[in-house]
Amino acid sequence: MVVEAIPKGVGFIYALLAIVVLVWLWRSGRFTRRRALPFLVVSVLLGFLVFTPVFPYQLQLLVLQDAAGLGAPLPGVLIGTLAFIVLTLVVGRIICGQICPAGAVQEVMHLVPVKKYGSAESRVPVAVRAGIFVVFLAAGLGLGINLLGLIGLADFFNLAVMSVSFFVFLGIVLISAVVYRPFCRYVCPYGALLAPAASRALYRLRRTDACIKCRKCERACPTGAARPDDRLGECYLCGRCTEACPVDGALVYGRGR
Template sequence: MVVESIPPAVGSIYALLAFAALVWLWHSGRFTRRRAVPFLIISVLLGFLVFAPVFPYQLQGLVLRDAALLGAPLPMALIGTLAFIVLAFVFGRIICGQICPAGAVQEVMHLVPVKKYSSAESRVPVAVRAGIFVVFLAAGLGLGISVLGLLGLADFFNLTVASVSFFVFLGIVLLSAVVYRPFCRYICPYGTLLAPAASRGVYRLRRTDACINCRKCERACPTGAASPDHRLGECYLCGRCTDACPVEGALVYGRGR
């Protein structure tokens, strides 16, 4: 469904503008899950219209050293990839949360009112993703194989329904109705790079002295990142914890203790 008359650069420009807007919403205390919905919708639409900004596929292009796939010179694409990793270290995984179409389409699907299966307290997703990342690098660098291509990421957003891989990613999206972000948590190579940076983020959600230890934020978090002991960088800044918190100022996005 990609519209060739729309330049892919639109996706990059949107990513930068949306990132700035979301950082402002979080920093000003105005972020809510309802206010995140427009960003999710726009991100999903851009995924289908221009297939951008799909960050994991851009990383796939770098691994394959495929400038045509990237739509930009390799040095420029590398700088952009590294820049957003630095931004994740400073501001957290806002890119994964509401901007990347692959993550946004799963977030929207998870809103479907069906019974959810939670793996919030498990380290298994992180370990599985790390293993797949090794396969991703070996297949791309050593064999020139696009793992994300086999999983149907591009075929899904291009609506290439004649391809078997289209239905592979469609299955992942449908699974996200009951399992929170299976692609992001178990597969995404870009998430493997962002998570360590975000786990030590300068700006991130923190508890203050106003916290009453009701643990409502922990029960609301689908990844376990709201737990004080969680250091895996799996916070997608979805806003479930802050929406669930009953005490104003007990959970804030900021720097420092």
């Protein structure tokens, strides 16, 4: 379904503009999950229309040094990849939260009103993803294997329904209705790079003295990243914690821990 007439740069520009608007919403206290929904919808549509900004797959092609597949010079893509990691170091994982189509389509699917399963523990998914990241690098750099291609990330957004791998990623998307973001939390190689940056982000969600320790934010967080001692590497800034918090000003997005 990818429309070749639409420049790939559209996705890059959208990502930058979306980050600016979403950071403004968070900083001004206006962010809500309802206001985030249009970003999720646009991100999913861009995934199907231009297959960008699908950050994990673009990293995959960068590892494979596939300039033709990227449609841009490798140095430029490398700079862009590093730039968004730096942005995450400043504003947190907004990219994963509402901008990357791979994450957005899972976030939308998780809105389906069915019983949810899976632990919100953050350490196990991180360990699994770290192991897969090593396999990802070994497959790409050592063997020239497109691991995310086998998983069907590109075939899904290209609606290549005759491909077996299309149904692999379709299965992941369907599972995300009951298990929160399985691809992002267990597989995504770009997420493995963004998580350490997010854990040191200049701007992040933090508790204030207004916190009454009711732990509603911890119960609402689908990644287990809302505990007081968590470094927020797995926080996608989805807004569930602030929505669940009963005290205005107890959770704020700003500088500091």
